[in-house]
Structure formats: C-alpha cells, structure tokens
Amino acid sequence: MERWSGYFQLILDGALVTIELTLLGSLLALVMAFVAGLGRLSRNAAVRALATAYIEFFRGTSIFVQLFWAYFVLPLFGVSLTPLQAGVLALGLNVGAYGAEVVRGAVQSIGKEQQEACVALNLTRWQCLRHVIVPQAFVIMLPTFGNNAIELLKGTAVVSLISLADLTFQAQVVRAQTGNTMVPFITILLLYFAIASVISLSVRGLERRLTRGLDGVRS
Template identity: 45%
Template sequence: MTWTQYLAPLLKGAQVTVTISLASIAIGAILAFAAGIARISSNRILSGIAFAYVALFRGTPLLVQLFWFYYALPLIGISFDPVTTGIVTLALLTGAFGAEVVRGALVAVPLAQHEAARALNFSRTYTLWHISMPQAIIEMMPPFGNLAVQNLKDTALVSLISIADLTFQAQSLRNITLDSATIYTMTLLGYFIIALFLMFVLRFVEMKLRRGPAFPRSAHS
C-alpha cells in the first residue's frame, strides 16, 4: 500500500476523533462552569460535592476511568456504547480540570469589586454573572485552550475501548502493512492539524472577548 491509500481510513478515524473531542469539550465546559461556581458557593453541601468530583477525576488516570466506565459500570446495570463512554469520560475529566480554572479566575476578581457590589445592594447572583464572570472568562481562555488541546490528545486512549478513532485506524493499518514510519507520521500530522485548528478558534474567541463589544458612536457624540 502507498501513503495515499492510508488517507481514507485515517480521515475516517480523524472524523471520529474530532466528534469525540468537540462533544466532550462542549459538555466539559458546562461541567467546568457548574463545578467551578459550586466550588466557591457558600452552600457547603454543593461545594463539597464539587470538590469531591474535581478531586476524583483529577486524581485518577484517564485510562482507568475509561476502563471503569466501559467494563465496571455495566456490572451495576449502567452501560453506554463505546463512543458515548469516551465522550462522557473525557467530558468529566475536562470538566474537573476546567472547574479549577473557573474557580481560580473568579477568585482572582478584585475583592474591592465585590465590596462595591454589596454596597450597591446587588445580589450574589447578579454580582457573579454581571461583574465577576465577564472579567474572569477572559482570563479563563488561555488555560481553556490548553485543556482543549489536552482533551484532543487524550482522545487517543479511546481506541483501547474499541473506538475506531484516528489512533485505532493507524494501529489497524500498521498491523496490516507494518509501515510504521509512514502511518504514524501521518497520524502525528493529523493530530497536529486538528490541534492547530482548535488553538486558532480559541485564540480568535479570546481576542474577541478582550476587545469587548463594539458599539457604534452616536452622531452627536
């Protein structure tokens, strides 16, 4: 086989990789904000649950998490197909790391602004979403970008639960052809191109957020 014949199966695997990565990033971002906000909540039960979730998924290997969801969870009557398992596991891991990014950015908002909000009799909810969050979310973007790329790289492990992603397709081709150099070089380039696209999109969003909304000036100003 020539390298051009490797393209079709590798592209098919890349589509699966992108699907799993984007889905788990989106769900992980929601979990990150939910857990990050809960971590700084005055409700001890809510804060405790969020802390336990973050500690569990940050403190255990992704591979073991994948195996637990795929092989152990069905023993108690809960099972998912391989792709769903991959998405759920990666989303939970990304959400756990992202929660600390959210918590850190919110805590970094100057205390004086919280005191000013209290002086103006703003509620905690209003202060969070209209004062703290708009400032914090800008500072979250660089670490979220790193998490997105890490998530993409972590998708390579889902091949171990029989998901035909980019790594799975590469390994299958290599077993047939023994052309390790060509196949794995193309696989590396595939991940690199996808990562570049992710970084470009997130960098674009970050620049838009830093510029803020552009309001046209009044003719009388």
C-alpha cells in the same frame, strides 16, 4: 497508490471520530468546569464538599481506569454506553475536573471592588456572578481552557483501547495491514498537530474579540 488511498481514507475517518470526541468532550468539560468551579465557591458546605470530591477524584485517578469504568463497569449497574459515549464521558469528566480549578481561580482573581459595586447596585450574588464577575473571569480562563482542549484532543487516543475507531486506532489498523509503521503514524502526528493548531487559533481569536469588548466597556 490506490491501495494507500484506501488506507488514508481510514485515517481520515478516524480523524472525524477524534474531532467529534474532542468537541463533545470539551463541551462536557466546560459545563463540569463551571458547575464544579463555582460549586467550590458556594456558601453551602455540602455543595463545596461535593464539588471538591469530584475534582479530587477525577484529578487523582487514571484516565485509563475512568474510561474502563465508563465502558465496562457501568453496564453492571444497568448503564450501557457506546464506545463514543464512554469516551466523551470519561474525557469530559476528567478534563472538567482540571478546568474547575481554572474557573475557581479566575473568579477569585476578580477584585473585591467589583463585588462591592454589585452590592451597591443591589444585585443578587447570582446576578453579580452572571453579569459582572464571570464575563471578566472568562477572558482569564480562555488560554488555559484552550490548553485543556488540546490536552483532551491528545487524550482521545486512549479510546482506541475500547475499540473506538479514532485516529490512533485507525493508524494501528493500517500498520497491521501494511506492515508500515512510519507512514500512518507520521500522518496522524500531522493531523493531531493540525487539529490542535485550529483549537489554539480559535481560542486566541475569541480571546482577542472578548478583550476588545471588555476594553470598550472599561473605556
């Protein structure tokens, strides 16, 4: 039993790495989603083209290749990253590309009367986006953002390929040392599910809170 407690500690250490990857990767993905999503709606053709190129590239290439580029190829250009940094960069940029289309679609779904009201109030385009359009669109984005965060959580398993000691990596270590496959992989299965459930419940709670706020404004 004492032997297994040490192995379970290894897996819990991996869970902390996975949570850190998920939080940092989701933060980067959120930033990139808004930058690229709003970039797609820009009146500047160069900005639109740059945002579109980013989205299509990261949606159209494998996360494995992106991770290997971040960790093994970037050092050839003088940019050396730790395994954690490479994982956050690859996962954040990849998921951010999918999130960008969520941002674009949500912003475009807000009725044109809202923009007309902004014009009537003499608000600039930026003020209209910041104070009127984006707060309403954000509520629409939330469920998909929650799904994207869970997909990112599941995608963190790829970082075991660059020897980052996440949940999957530690489960493989325990399997190699004990010869037991079932126990470590059932354990990480439950841990992934628990973390995903926390993300889902948090997003639902935030969505309810923001919806109440908007209902209060509309009433």
